[in-house]
Amino acid sequence: MPFPFFNEDRKQSIESLEFFFLLHDFYVHLLKKKEKTNFKNSAINEFVDAIKSYDRWQFYRIQNYVNSLRDYVFWQYREFYLEEMQKFVSHELTGREFVDHFYFKLLNDIDEANLLNKDFKKQETLELNPKSYQFSKIISDFYFALEAFDDEPEPGDSSFLSENQLHQIVKDVLPRVEKYFLEE
Numbered sequence: 001m002p003f004p005f006f007n008e009d010r011k012q013s014i015e016s017l018e019f020f021f022l023l024h025d026f027y028v029h030l031l032k033k034k035e036k037t038n039f040k041n042s043a044i045n046e047f048v049d050a051i052k053s054y055d056r057w058q059f060y061r062i063q064n065y066v067n068s069l070r071d072y073v074f075w076q077y078r079e080f081y082l083e084e085m086q087k088f089v090s091h092e093l094t095g096r097e098f099v100d101h102f103y104f105k106l107l108n109d110i111d112e113a114n115l116l117n118k119d120f121k122k123q124e125t126l127e128l129n130p131k132s133y134q135f136s137k138i139i140s141d142f143y144f145a146l147e148a149f150d151d152e153p154e155p156g157d158s159s160f161l162s163e164n165q166l167h168q169i170v171k172d173v174l175p176r177v178e179k180y181f182l183e184e
Contacts, residue, residue: 013065014123020058021118027051068128070113074139075132080105081139082177089171095163096151103146138176145169
């Protein structure tokens with residue numbers, strides 16, 4: 001069953017993703033070779049530019065499928081993310097504890113999603129859930145806030161987030177995460 005936001009069925013999406021990585025690897029190889037040899041040949045430069053344009057177009061075509069794979073990974077741990085956010089908002093966790101738990105899981109899920117992007121056999125058997133649409137984006141958007149958190153910021157240093165600022169961010173986003181659970 002195709003997702004409403006897929007342009008293709010699952011098999012075609014997997015094939016498109018596989019072709020994208022093949023093409024992308026070729027494009028990166030050409031760029032490295034171009035930098036080393038400083039191509040003067042305009043035909044070669046035009047070919048590299050054409051590959052670059054096609055690479056971008058191909059990624060745009062498969063972006064929804066790639067996002068659904070990322071959503072799949074994060075969706076498996078949706079209860080964890082919800083519980084950690086609720087604990088932090090209700091002051092059961094300190095800012096440091098929240099960041100340590102949430103950030104570690106976020107980074108692991110990003111790595112797992114990146115591995116899944118190239119595991120074409122596994123993709124064939126996944127049960128993608130349309131309800132997970134954009135769940136990973138909401139969670140991933142915490143990345144920079146978690147990076148910017150400092151439980152002991154210097155007075156007047158606005159380059160870091162305090163616990164109160166992080167608390168407010170999580171509190172503001174929590175209803176968007178809870179909404180996913182109302183629809184289950």
